[in-house]
Amino acid sequence: MLGPSEIRSLAAALSIRPTKQWGQNFVHDPNTVRRIVKDAAVPSSQTVLEVGPGLGSLTLALLAAGHPVVAVEIDPVLAEQLPKTVRTHAPSHADSLAVVHADAMRLGREDLPRGIDEPAAIVANLPYNVAVPVILHLLAELPSVRSVLVMVQAEVADRLAAPPGSRTYGVPSAKAAFFGSVKRAGSVGRNVFWPAPNVDSGLVRMTRYDVAPWSIDxxxxxxxxxxxxxxxxxxxxxxxxxxxxxxxxxxxxxxxxxxxxxxxxxxxxxxxxxxxxxxxxxxxxxxxxxxxxx
Incomplete structure (x- = not known):
């Protein structure tokens, strides 16, 4: 796992300065990433899609749990570094990682790497500024994804999981419910990130309908x-x-x-x-x- 010192050292070596443009707040708390993987409850050996893996904390936890990981990273420096980080910290899992250097908002099924099962789940610490559109896009594009557990801004988590008639119910709530059930899955403090964001975070769990009540074309x-x-x-x-x-x-x-x-x-x-x-x-x-x- 990557702790605070490892995260800062790796970022310094890469001359990485987290940018607001790409919503970069790196998780540096091993207990948090273990909790996310546990709460995601993805069956062992099923492929997980991770959006915005950053420096690799959650990636390493997913690999350690026995999941092949398809990591989608928009930052070219981070996309190039991630396989090296895995080879250093988890060499026995290096072959279970595939990195796609791309914008998740443009990712399609045809962009998934060959030779690895299509993802059954999305588990990610999503950039706050694009969390909702990324989730909706990937659910529409990747029918193999049956479940989602993502960390997002607490306010966004509330909106996604809000039921009709509540104060926070709106466009994100209704559109997410088009694909399946959505629930809050816990809260995450600010001190587990570097740099610490100015807002609290929350976990959201989505489970796609086994049989959709309507056409989803x-x-x-x-x-x-x-x-x-x-x-x-x-x-x-x-x-x-x-x-x-x-x-x-x-x-x-x-x-x-x-x-x-x-x-x-x-x-x-x-x-x-x-x-x-x-x-x-x-x-x-x-x-x-x-x-x-x-």
């Missing part, structure tokens, strides 16, 4: 997400008003909502993801009614 996801974005773009307005631009007019929005079995006077913050799915499906039916035969 790209076109369907795009239509449902458009409804969610519109519903929360004017949070205090009724759905009839908030969806007017999306539907073409307030009258069209009301027709679609009633077709979906939802009161036009309701507000988006009260709806679950299943409701947004019904609205998207109702739009398709209302705008493309079946032709009459005969």
């Amino acid at each position: 790209e076109d369907h996801k795009r239509r449902v997400f458009a409804v969610i974005d519109a519903a929360f773009s004017q949070r205090r307005k009724t759905l009839r008003s908030a969806l007017a631009g999306w539907a073409g007019s307030a009258a069209n929005a009301e027709t679609i909502l009633r077709s979906a079995g939802i009161e036009p006077s309701e507000r988006g913050e009260k709806l679950g993801v299943a409701d947004f799915v019904r609205i998207a499906e109702a739009q398709t039916v209302v705008e493309n009614p079946p032709s009459e035969s005969g």
